[in-house]
Amino acid sequence: MYKFLEETAATYMTGTVKAVTGDITMRTLQKKFEDDDFNAYPVLDGRRMIGLVTKFDFLKCFAFSPMSMVPRYDDLMERTVAEIMKPEFIYVDSSTKLPRVLQLMVTQRIRSIPVMDGHKLSGMISREDIMRALASGACENL
Numbered sequence: 001m002y003k004f005l006e007e008t009a010a011t012y013m014t015g016t017v018k019a020v021t022g023d024i025t026m027r028t029l030q031k032k033f034e035d036d037d038f039n040a041y042p043v044l045d046g047r048r049m050i051g052l053v054t055k056f057d058f059l060k061c062f063a064f065s066p067m068s069m070v071p072r073y074d075d076l077m078e079r080t081v082a083e084i085m086k087p088e089f090i091y092v093d094s095s096t097k098l099p100r101v102l103q104l105m106v107t108q109r110i111r112s113i114p115v116m117d118g119h120k121l122s123g124m125i126s127r128e129d130i131m132r133a134l135a136s137g138a139c140e141n142l
């Protein structure tokens with residue numbers, strides 16, 4: 001466990017990040033979620049990260065109350081990522097210690113966190129990355 005306490009996001013993050021732009025449709029986003037099996041994508045405008053879109057954001061579009069009119073499926077699928085993304089999001093930098101990343105994931109109930117250095121997206125760190133780091137630290141103690 002001591003190794004885990006000292007490791008940083010940079011060590012376990014995915015550095016080659018797949019991102020989306022705000023102008024793609026939910027139909028395209030759904031296909032990307034299926035193809036890549038990701039839980040979240042950074043939303044980029046050029047090289048600048050302007051938001052985060054998750055499977056939860058996608059699903060929220062289909063949650064209706066009994067008092068609301070239900071739009072057509074095809075109309076919903078033509079909405080853009082810019083309409084459903086979160087422009088405010090939690091992120092860490094590459095030097096953030098893994099226990100802090102884990103704490104954010106647990107308290108905020110999030111699966112993936114962007115790793116930003118300044119205004120530049122450096123990577124993404126997921127629950128699976130944290131689990132890998134914990135297992136790696138445990139193996140060294142055997």
